[in-house]
Amino acid sequence: MPELPEVETTARGVAPHVTGKRLTAIDVRQPSLRWPVEIPEGAQTASIRQVYRRAKYVLFKTDVGHFILHLGMSGSLRWLPAPAPAPQKHDHIDFVFASPSQDAEGAGVLRYNDPRRFGSLHWHAGVLDEHFLLARLGVEPLSDAFSGDYLKGYTRGRKTPIKSLIMDSHVVVGVGNIYANEALFRAGIRPTHRAARMTLAACEALVAEIKTVLGWAINRGGTTLRDFVGGDGKPGYFQQELLVYGREGEACRRCEEPLQGVRISNRATVYCRNCQPASGFRAPR
DNA sequence: AAATCTCCCTGTAGGC
DNA sequence: TGCCTACAGGGAGATT
Numbered sequence: 001m002p003e004l005p006e007v008e009t010t011a012r013g014v015a016p017h018v019t020g021k022r023l024t025a026i027d028v029r030q031p032s033l034r035w036p037v038e039i040p041e042g043a044q045t046a047s048i049r050q051v052y053r054r055a056k057y058v059l060f061k062t063d064v065g066h067f068i069l070h071l072g073m074s075g076s077l078r079w080l081p082a083p084a085p086a087p088q089k090h091d092h093i094d095f096v097f098a099s100p101s102q103d104a105e106g107a108g109v110l111r112y113n114d115p116r117r118f119g120s121l122h123w124h125a126g127v128l129d130e131h132f133l134l135a136r137l138g139v140e141p142l143s144d145a146f147s148g149d150y151l152k153g154y155t156r157g158r159k160t161p162i163k164s165l166i167m168d169s170h171v172v173v174g175v176g177n178i179y180a181n182e183a184l185f186r187a188g189i190r191p192t193h194r195a196a197r198m199t200l201a202a203c204e205a206l207v208a209e210i211k212t213v214l215g216w217a218i219n220r221g222g223t224t225l226r227d228f229v230g231g232d233g234k235p236g237y238f239q240q241e242l243l244v245y246g247r248e249g250e251a252c253r254r255c256e257e258p259l260q261g262v263r264i265s266n267r268a269t270v271y272c273r274n275c276q277p278a279s280g281f282r283a284p285r
Numbered sequence: 286a287a288a289t290c291t292c293c294c295t296g297t298a299g300g301c
Numbered sequence: 302t303g304c305c306t307a308c309a310g311g312g313a314g315a316t317t
Binding site for chain 3: 002003034035056070072073074116118119132133167169176177178267268
């Protein structure tokens with residue numbers, strides 16, 4: 001399930017294949033994704049200027065507007081040099097690039113596959129930040145704007161569990177369930193801890209661990225859980241190193257205590273009762 | 286305003 | 302073996 005590191009990996013993997021190329025068509029075989037896919041005629045021959053990431057969106061900047069792609073929980077992109085093989089199950093969208101010159105050099109298809117169809121593709125001709133999906137997003141977790149002070153500012157008067165707060169995309173983007181669990185363990189903070197009770201020191205520790213965990217995952221090429229495939233078709237290898245996520249009932253890797261499982265906002269949550277005390281927080285590892 | 290719940294979808298795992 | 306159900310997840314939108 002792509003989280004921020006996987007999306008970043010995808011954008012980086014795809015960019016070299018399509019940047020500077022002009023689309024010749026977009027084949028939408030399955031328009032019924034998270035939102036109906038509707039790409040106007042003019043966008044289908046756009047020229048790709050840049051591919052990058054904002055939150056968990058892959059953004060394609062073109063000469064006439066932006067494509068806004070979300071991978072949902074099972075989406076992936078693959079670059080297929082011409083002649084591209086026939087589409088298979090769940091291959092919903094093809095971005096078709098013909099050769100910029102007479103020979104076949106550079107021709108190919110950027111193919112979007114998404115078994116669970118939680119992903120989405122939008123076209124936006126206007127100002128990117130005004131698109132409804134992007135307008136209310138919080139800061140990037142790896143930016144300097146995401147600091148202990150910044151997080152502390154959002155805890156004021158909030159009874160919500162700290163885990164819910166760091167997963168709130170209006171506060172900070174890109175912190176999905178896996179990395180929220182991991183960062184809280186590493187910071188020694190119990191996920192159920194009320195946001196308003198977070199000290200500045202705890203906020204600073206948590207922010208630092210979020211940056212560490214996400215940064216590591218990006219460098220490792222993203223976590224592979226079940227069906228994620230990176231932009232270059234190669235999977236990442238990070239899941240063996242997860243400390244708490246998916247390990248309910250197993251021994252804490254730090255103190256051997258069986259890990260506790262709870263649900264917070266209907267999301268699977270795992271923590272160590274010993275390493276993540278109910279009050280305050282333990283010094284980070 | 287803030288907190289909580291529902292829904293979209295399908296592959297997979299676990300129980301019987 | 303095969304059927305059934307629960308679960309996984311992002312995040313907008315509805316509801317409380």
